[in-house]
Amino acid sequence: MLSKNNEYDVIIIGGGATGAGTARDCAMRGLKTLIVERLDFTAGATGRNHGLLHSGARYASTDKESAEECIKENMILRRIASHCVDETDGLFITLPEDDLNFQKSFVEACLQSGIKADIIDPKEALLLEPSVNPELIGAVRVPDGSIDPFRLTISNIVDAQRHGADVLTYHELTDFIFDGTSIVGVKLHDKAGNRTVEYRSKVTINAGGIWGYKIAKMAGATVNMMPSKGSLLIMGHRINNMVINRCRKPADADILVPGDTVCVIGTTSTKVPHEEVDLIRPTADEVDILLREGEKLAPALAYTRILRAYSGVRPLVASDDDPSGRSISRGIVCLDHETRDGISGFITITGGKLITYRLMAEWATDLACKKLGVNAKCQTADICLPGSEKHKDDNAPHTTAYKAAESRHGSLTNKITTGDNYSDSLICECEGVSVGEVNYAINELHVHNMINLRRRTRVGMGTCQGELCSCRAAGLLANSHGCSQRAKEDLASFLNERWKGIAPIAWGESLSEAQFTSWIYEGVCGLSLTNNEDIQ
Amino acid sequence: MDKKIALNISTSNFEQCLKCTICTVYCPVSAVNPDYPGPKQAGPDNERMRLKNADFYDKSLKHCLNCKRCEVACPSNVKIGDIIQAARIKYSTDKPKLRDMILANTDIVGTMASTFAPIVNTVVGMKPVKMIMDKTLAIDHHRTFPKYSSQRFESWYKKQAADQDKFDKHISYFHGCYVNYNFPKLGKDLVKILNAIGYGVHLLEKEKCCGVALISNGLIDQAKRQALLNTESIRKSVKEQGRTVLGTSSTCIFTLRDEYHHLLDIDNEDIKDGIELATRFIFRLIDSEDVKLAFRDDYKARIAYHTPCHMEKLGWAIYSTSLMRMIPGVQLTMLDSQCCGIAGTYGFKKENYEVSQKIGETIFKQIETLQPDFVATDCETCKWQIEMSTSVEVQNPISIIADALDVEKTMKLNKVNL
Numbered sequence: 001m002l003s004k005n006n007e008y009d010v011i012i013i014g015g016g017a018t019g020a021g022t023a024r025d026c027a028m029r030g031l032k033t034l035i036v037e038r039l040d041f042t043a044g045a046t047g048r049n050h051g052l053l054h055s056g057a058r059y060a061s062t063d064k065e066s067a068e069e070c071i072k073e074n075m076i077l078r079r080i081a082s083h084c085v086d087e088t089d090g091l092f093i094t095l096p097e098d099d100l101n102f103q104k105s106f107v108e109a110c111l112q113s114g115i116k117a118d119i120i121d122p123k124e125a126l127l128l129e130p131s132v133n134p135e136l137i138g139a140v141r142v143p144d145g146s147i148d149p150f151r152l153t154i155s156n157i158v159d160a161q162r163h164g165a166d167v168l169t170y171h172e173l174t175d176f177i178f179d180g181t182s183i184v185g186v187k188l189h190d191k192a193g194n195r196t197v198e199y200r201s202k203v204t205i206n207a208g209g210i211w212g213y214k215i216a217k218m219a220g221a222t223v224n225m226m227p228s229k230g231s232l233l234i235m236g237h238r239i240n241n242m243v244i245n246r247c248r249k250p251a252d253a254d255i256l257v258p259g260d261t262v263c264v265i266g267t268t269s270t271k272v273p274h275e276e277v278d279l280i281r282p283t284a285d286e287v288d289i290l291l292r293e294g295e296k297l298a299p300a301l302a303y304t305r306i307l308r309a310y311s312g313v314r315p316l317v318a319s320d321d322d323p324s325g326r327s328i329s330r331g332i333v334c335l336d337h338e339t340r341d342g343i344s345g346f347i348t349i350t351g352g353k354l355i356t357y358r359l360m361a362e363w364a365t366d367l368a369c370k371k372l373g374v375n376a377k378c379q380t381a382d383i384c385l386p387g388s389e390k391h392k393d394d395n396a397p398h399t400t401a402y403k404a405a406e407s408r409h410g411s412l413t414n415k416i417t418t419g420d421n422y423s424d425s426l427i428c429e430c431e432g433v434s435v436g437e438v439n440y441a442i443n444e445l446h447v448h449n450m451i452n453l454r455r456r457t458r459v460g461m462g463t464c465q466g467e468l469c470s471c472r473a474a475g476l477l478a479n480s481h482g483c484s485q486r487a488k489e490d491l492a493s494f495l496n497e498r499w500k501g502i503a504p505i506a507w508g509e510s511l512s513e514a515q516f517t518s519w520i521y522e523g524v525c526g527l528s529l530t531n532n533e534d535i536q
Numbered sequence: 537m538d539k540k541i542a543l544n545i546s547t548s549n550f551e552q553c554l555k556c557t558i559c560t561v562y563c564p565v566s567a568v569n570p571d572y573p574g575p576k577q578a579g580p581d582n583e584r585m586r587l588k589n590a591d592f593y594d595k596s597l598k599h600c601l602n603c604k605r606c607e608v609a610c611p612s613n614v615k616i617g618d619i620i621q622a623a624r625i626k627y628s629t630d631k632p633k634l635r636d637m638i639l640a641n642t643d644i645v646g647t648m649a650s651t652f653a654p655i656v657n658t659v660v661g662m663k664p665v666k667m668i669m670d671k672t673l674a675i676d677h678h679r680t681f682p683k684y685s686s687q688r689f690e691s692w693y694k695k696q697a698a699d700q701d702k703f704d705k706h707i708s709y710f711h712g713c714y715v716n717y718n719f720p721k722l723g724k725d726l727v728k729i730l731n732a733i734g735y736g737v738h739l740l741e742k743e744k745c746c747g748v749a750l751i752s753n754g755l756i757d758q759a760k761r762q763a764l765l766n767t768e769s770i771r772k773s774v775k776e777q778g779r780t781v782l783g784t785s786s787t788c789i790f791t792l793r794d795e796y797h798h799l800l801d802i803d804n805e806d807i808k809d810g811i812e813l814a815t816r817f818i819f820r821l822i823d824s825e826d827v828k829l830a831f832r833d834d835y836k837a838r839i840a841y842h843t844p845c846h847m848e849k850l851g852w853a854i855y856s857t858s859l860m861r862m863i864p865g866v867q868l869t870m871l872d873s874q875c876c877g878i879a880g881t882y883g884f885k886k887e888n889y890e891v892s893q894k895i896g897e898t899i900f901k902q903i904e905t906l907q908p909d910f911v912a913t914d915c916e917t918c919k920w921q922i923e924m925s926t927s928v929e930v931q932n933p934i935s936i937i938a939d940a941l942d943v944e945k946t947m948k949l950n951k952v953n954l
Contacts, residue, residue, distance in 0.1 A: 236548070236551045236584075237548065237550075237551065237583075237584045237587050238584070238587045238588050258588075260588065261584045261585060261587075261588050303548070304548060304551065305548070305551040305552075397595065399594075400573070400577075400582060400585065400592060400594050403585075403591065403592055404585065404592075407589070421570075426577075429555070429576070429577055429581050430555070430581055430584070432581075432585065462581075462584070463551065463553070463555065463580075463581075463584065464554075464555040467555055468555055468557070509551060509552055509554065509612075512554055512612075513554050513555070516554050516555075516556065
């Protein structure tokens with residue numbers, strides 16, 4: 001499957017949205033491409049954010065350049081990634097405690113950046129979005145939306161592969177291969193095979209997000225990155241159908257984003273040292289802040305079940321010493337280490353945001369092409385991603401699971417076996433994931449374990465957080481890799497991973513549910529969950 | 537601030553589901569119809585999806601009988617049946633068919649049919665007519681329509697009304713369509729018992745069909761109009777006249793008390809406790825030693841009691857059975873509590889006939905094995921189903937009490953002098 005001589009034009013390090021997007025762009029421009037990821041796709045910041053399709057309005061007042069990039073990419077993604085996008089629109093609301101004067105300058109800044117921003121009557125806002133705080137005194141409607149980063153990333157990977165790219169997950173960079181001052185390849189630790197492998201390339205692109213700091217360091221370059229931790233909460237169901245933001249200077253817990261069957265309140269912002277980026281967890285204080293402030297956006301938040309809490313690290317490139325990490329530019333940083341540090345064949349693409357991943361990929365690929373002397377135009381803004389291609393709706397009455405699968409895989413749903421009782425039976429009842437969908441993911445979407453499967457399908461992301469679906473999914477995985485012991489260990493570590501996110505909000509129904517889950521697996525099935533590392 | 541709110545504990549009832557799936561185990565439909573996703577999925581699971589996108593409404597929700605056995609089974613108190621019915625009301629785009637309107641409008645159909653009772657009874661009982669109804673209206677030809685009575689209960693009552701004022705204590709009687717059009721004897725039996733213990737029986741100022749069939753057939757606006765009218769009449773009786781409203785049908789009473797509030801959004805909290813099943817009312821009077829019943833020595837019967845679904849939901853079967861057990865000559869057996877399959881108008885529909893009979897199968901077998909003198913149950917549609925599907929006659933507990941009652945002795949015991 002992989003290149004015969006392990007030789008590529010370009011190797012991309014990092015399987016987040018940016019890396020996946022860069023792999024797609026490179027492959028589409030005819031470059032022989034390999035993307036490597038130390039864990040699973042979307043395991044870093046890509047899978048740990050709001051899933052907000054920014055209109056750019058939030059940055060309009062402070063960072064016009066970012067705002068303009070946002071709105072432009074926002075419109076592109078609606079077109080090329082329609083199956084990952086929910087065009088909900090968003091509201092920026094002013095509450096009695098906020099300064100209504102901010103609204104005027106906010107709208108002006110939006111319009112200057114090309115972002116549609118309509119001041120609407122608070123009563124109209126309540127009609128549009130009944131969950132919004134009824135005490136609001138002002139509202140602006142903007143073209144915000146939500147985007148599913150898991151689908152977006154895997155769709156880029158699928159397309160990169162269609163264009164000939166090779167893909168390696170669970171391969172961690174251990175060293176670069178130098179030829180003088182040029183980087184000519186990478187040494188990787190293959191975690192499954194527990195061996196070291198080498199791949200050579202003319203250009204290596206560092207798309208490691210916050211981990212890009214260490215990757216650059218390994219190459220001998222210093223990128224001044226500042227890890228900024230943000231925590232978020234996932235609520236049990238969709239409270240709101242429009243994104244709700246506070247119309248004021250960005251602060252804690254001021255965005256509520258509806259995404260698929262849930263909604264997400266976030267975020268906080270805390271500076272963390274580089275050594276801790278793999279260890280971050282939401283704290284009790286952060287949960288308190290998120291609930292206290294979130295309730296002001298939508299009072300229903302106060303009496304809605306919380307599914308879990310999680311934290312991500314923003315890969316901000318520090319340009320000043322702002323301690324909150326918020327007024328830092330969200331702009332894209334594309335570094336040519338040849339001109340900057342004298343290391344040829346090495347590029348770092350960082351900064352930016354989820355929504356500008358495509359533009360970041362374009363910049364990095366432009367630079368790679370320049371280095372390789374390839375003259376090919378970027379087409380990623382024009383050609384739809386797999387899943388977002390136009391497909392016929394046969395108007396047949398579909399099962400709930402089929403409808404749910406279609407909302408996740410778009411036009412690729414036709415790859416899912418359906419129509420017989422076994423394939424149509426449900427693995428995950430909360431999210432409507434069928435046997436057919438799980439098998440499709442296992443066979444075609446780089447699924448090696450339960451966590452991979454969750455990111456590709458939403459198995460275990462629903463109300464029960466794996467209580468009913470995980471044993472069924474583990475069974476299908478065992479069928480596929482043929483090792484029930486491995487499946488059992490995978491099941492235990494998956495349940496522990498689920499608990500990790502429940503622990504910070506473990507009260508009420510979520511605690512009862514977790515207790516019921518442990519009773520089923522530990523009590524009834526005799527599965528040992530306690531030997532696992534991730535238990536607090 | 538509410539303590540509950542501060543703790544962020546969900547008040548969205550569907551989120552209290554812990555996915556234990558006990559409801560699906562107890563669902564009579566899930567057991568026999570693989571097309572129905574079961575209460576857990578149809579209710580709390582899919583509610584999340586419907587909140588995401590109304591397109592996730594699944595037409596198979598029409599298979600729900602609204603028996604509420606899922607709610608009885610749920611250890612987390614999730615109103616699963618209500619969630620499913622509410623989703624049907626909110627999202628279903630299916631228009632009720634002519635057949636559904638005929639079955640649901642028990643009032644109008646009852647008025648017409650009882651006027652021409654002998655003709656109607658003969659005609660709808662004829663095989664060719666049953667076949668025509670089967671083919672044109674999709675009302676299953678296996679079904680036997682309940683016979684209509686020539687004299688309505690209301691007409692009979694008018695002649696008794698004056699006598700009822702002579703009593704010291706009074707109640708109102710929500711007779712329902714069945715007693716009015718099909719089986720006035722049940723109403724007369726109730727009057728007999730209540731008079732014997734010193735209660736005068738009165739009708740509500742206005743009474744319309746409780747609307748249970750309108751709700752299940754999707755005629756929500758009409759159901760709401762009737763519910764409002766009934767609720768006003770009941771309020772007047774309970775609040776102004778101080779008269780508890782009694783019924784002899786568990787489904788009517790359940791609808792008036794609970795479904796009006798849960799499904800039709802009618803606020804009746806203030807009068808809910810004033811709506812009672814007659815057996816419960818009488819049992820509690822006896823239990824508090826306010827009244828006594830005396831029974832005939834020569835009354836002997838082997839009775840099997842069938843718990844209607846709504847009786848199970850109300851938790852009131854114990855009142856009807858305890859009352860019957862007071863009769864010295866009664867030997868009472870409890871049948872397994874499970875749905876008989878009729879679910880009001882559901883079983884009359886051709887497309888549901890097979891499922892309906894499958895659901896009731898084990899209970900029919902149990903009855904045939906026991907061979908009781910008769911089956912007792914508090915619901916008229918259960919009666920039709922069991923009588924059609926077994927060789928045993930079915931009676932309402934009130935009729936059994938009335939038959940076994942020694943009226944003179946009871947009047948004496950309660951010092952009723954007229």
